[in-house]
Amino acid sequence: MLKRLAKIAIISMISGSIMFAANFNAQAEKDRHAFVNYFLKKFKNPVKNQAKYFPYVSIKEIKKDYIYPLSFQAFQDGSLSWYKPSKEQFAEINAFPPYEIPLDDGEALYKKPFANGKTYSSCFPNPAIKQNYPYYDTKKDEIITIGIAVNECRVKNGEKPLKYGKGDIAKVISYLAYKSRGQKINIKIPNANAAKAYEAGKKLFYKQRGYLAISCNECHVKGAGKRLRAEALSPALGATTQMPVYRIKWGGLGTLQRRLAGCVKDTGSEKPKMQSKPLKELAYFLTYMSNGMKLFGPDTRK
Amino acid sequence: MKKLLLISTITVAFLAGCAMTNPYASNSADSAIANAQAKYNKAHSEMVAWKNTKKILNQAKKLAKTDPKKATALANKAAYQAQTALTQSAEFEKTWRSAMPQ
Secondary structure, three states: OHHHHHHHHHHHHHHHHHHHHOOOOHHHHHHHHHHHHHHHHHOOOOOOOHHHHOOOOOHHHHHHHEOOOOOOHHHHHHHHHOEHHHHHHHHHHOOOOOOHHHHHHHHHHHHOOOOOOOOHHHOOOOOOOHHHOOEEEOOOOEEEOHHHHHHHHHHHOOOOOOOOOOOHHHHHHHHHHHHOOOOEOOOOOOOHHHHHHHHHHHHHHHOOEOOOOEOHHHHHOOOOOOEEOOEEOOOOOOOOOOOOEEEOOOOEEEOHHHHHHHHHHOOOEOOOOOOOHHHHHHHHHHHHHOOOOEOOOOEEEO | OHHHHHHHHHHHHHHHHHHOOOOOHHHOOHHHHHHHHHHHHHHHHOOOOEOOHHHHHHHHHHHOOOOHHHHHHHHHHHHHHHHHHHHHHHHHHHHHHHHOOO
């Protein structure tokens, strides 16, 4: 009897851990569903749900300036997804997209041989890969962003790594993004450490910080659909689909890492280094939240 | 032997003197800077340091010799910021999950 009980206990322990092993993304999936549903509900009928979701704006203004209902994929456009005046303005700008020239440069860089005669295509034979980044490398036990992958490719071929955030690296990533347009974001959480990294990124997103004691959540979830001075706040859903972006303010291309570092600083916090562990975790979390959305970078922003 | 005793007494007295607060420390910014540095290091390692704290601390270091009074004030400001960042972070740690979409 005792023997049998012990057997059952052992079997259930083993099967329990197997079940657990297969489910490193269980919590993340739960989070993502709640996250996506929040945005779909919020932007389904802002007039009807004004009191619940948009207490900061009048019904009159919603009727005049808001675009709704928004489909899942519509959130790819950031603040342009819901704010009519911005959308119209940027439709005009994108008639001749300012990212086109740096994108062409990116293509040239992708095809230009390194000193050893090889090109980026020796690492990325199929450039339509951006949907899988950032990913958790279980061997290296760390997050690999697309910027890191580009630099690893360079180093492997005897070239110096590029500076992160802007310039040539943003151009090359833009080309990879362009070739990945239409691919659906597909971020995975392969093991317990990856789940930990996801949780750390989630905390960085939701926990208030800096001398403003504010969180990303405050502006890009609760505040998504709000006007903040001259800005219209973008929903965090879809926030990584259009990267890299040509920002008028920057006068050039910038990567997701660059944008995230700037936004952390805007909470009144010390600016984190690009590709530092916390910023990679933030990118991992944020991109996971947009799983299943189609990519369409690069794009233009204010 | 007497000599040795004397030397060791002096040494002990000297060491004790060092361990006690230096009567001139209040006029020097060093201890305020050390205190601020320790708090800043902690906030920085927990990734919660505020935007300007390091800058203020560096200003304090620069003025430590020439204007210890101002340096002390700056160091105290940096220490205050770092401490507030840490306290705030511990508080928000308890509540942040409740802000997630349900």
